[in-house]
Amino acid sequence: RKEVEQDPGPFNVPEGATVAFNCTYSNSASQSFFWYRQDCRKEPKLLMSVYSSGNEDGRFTAQLNRASQYISLLIRDSKLSDSATYLCVVNPSLNYGGSQGNLIFGKGTKLSVKP
């Protein structure tokens, strides 16, 4: 099982649509979770952190289900400018065999918002 799995898409939606992305992670001891967006041939930019209680930032809502090891991102009233690849990112446990503080990235879900 891959460490962080996402539906690669692409998701092609009209402007104004609501779209949801899902992500699962394999390491149950993972500590923190994020959604980043990456535009074509650009660096990832932090969209939002994800908290157990769920959190919202404008049109974006992120949820975390630790029991199911599942993270989601909901985008309401999608805009053309939302077109990008959305990366599910996990910061693993401090006991993880890799480096402390490094991030594990999913492959990303591509979103294309059409007029």
Place this chain on the structure above:
Amino acid sequence: GAVVSQHPSWVICKSGTSVKIECRSLDFQATTMFWYRQFPKQSLMLMATSNEGSKATYEQGVEKDKFLINHASLTLSTLTVTSAHPEDSSFYICSAPLGGGDLGPQHFGDGTRLSIL
């Protein structure tokens, strides 16, 4: 504005050339920085962790003699791709944690697109 600066943005050079990429934290100190690589349509993969004042920690499968990392100060880490070959062509990105400790989000440089002919 940018909190992590990376230079250069693009490099095109001949096979066998060594290429140096700089990553700077702007207005904050970073004792740790991370170097990632991303091949087309693939996810970002951690190459190594750069530690100020000590040796870098490399991920499995990454050759430390080929990818030299130097964290010379609290605001600068460099990655040198030695004797680069076409298979090293990739998008190299550095990151640094900004607050929140090791479990907080990281901020990325603009990335360096390396093309080896």
